[in-house]
Amino acid sequence: MKKILVLQGANMTYLGRRQPELYGTTTAAELDEMMREHARNHHYELEIYYTHIEGEAIQRLYQAVDEGVDGLVMNPAGFLYAGYALRDCLRTISFPYVEVHMTNIEKRGIHSILADTSVGMIAGFGINSYLLGLDAMCNILGNK
Numbered sequence: 001m002k003k004i005l006v007l008q009g010a011n012m013t014y015l016g017r018r019q020p021e022l023y024g025t026t027t028a029a030e031l032d033e034m035m036r037e038h039a040r041n042h043h044y045e046l047e048i049y050y051t052h053i054e055g056e057a058i059q060r061l062y063q064a065v066d067e068g069v070d071g072l073v074m075n076p077a078g079f080l081y082a083g084y085a086l087r088d089c090l091r092t093i094s095f096p097y098v099e100v101h102m103t104n105i106e107k108r109g110i111h112s113i114l115a116d117t118s119v120g121m122i123a124g125f126g127i128n129s130y131l132l133g134l135d136a137m138c139n140i141l142g143n144k
Contacts, residue, residue: 002070002141003045004134006035007060010052010078023102026127034127038134044141054079058089065093070141072097073133080105080112090117096140100133102126 008028011018016027026034032048039046047069051057057079064072072095079086080101090097097118104124105112115121119140122132 001043001045002138003047003068004039004071004073004137004141005060005064005069006046006048006130006134007057007072007074007076008048008050009057009074009076009080009083010054012075012077013050013052024126031127031130035130035134038131042134042138044138052078054083054086057083057086061089061093065095069095071095071137073100073130073137074098074114075100075102075130076112076114080110080114083114087114087117090114096137098122098133098136098140100129102129 013028015023015031016025035048036046049060051060061072074097076083076086076099099112099115099118099121101123107124120136122129122136125132
């Protein structure tokens with residue numbers, strides 16, 4: 001069974017409470033359950049990891065390599081602005097990475113410095129960005 005890591009960057013624990021006009025009212029716990037249901041329905045293992053600290057994200061990614069994780073779906077959130085150390089890590093890891101954002105960051109004038117390390121980016125579909133990202137990763141891994 002394939003294993004996918006979802007890494008949630010800075011500020012993502014406050015989903016449902018933080019700027020609901022941009023991010024909606026779905027909480028992090030509700031999103032986690034939606035993703036777990038997706039994993040059950042598509043027959044892959046899922047781990048969800050939240051951190052506000054870039055160094056912890058890097059440590060978790062290197063640990064994921066050692067654990068044999070097959071793919072990464074990540075919303076870098078606050079790390080997308082200045083996460084140069086995280087970008088170096090993403091260039092090193094051995095598994096594919098799909099970047100997701102709930103809002104259309106380009107429309108908001110935001111550029112992700114991590115995007116060039118990803119297979120692709122899904123942005124602007126709210127909570128569904130995660131499910132689309134997981135679908136994309138399943139296709140990449142051949143776990144349709």
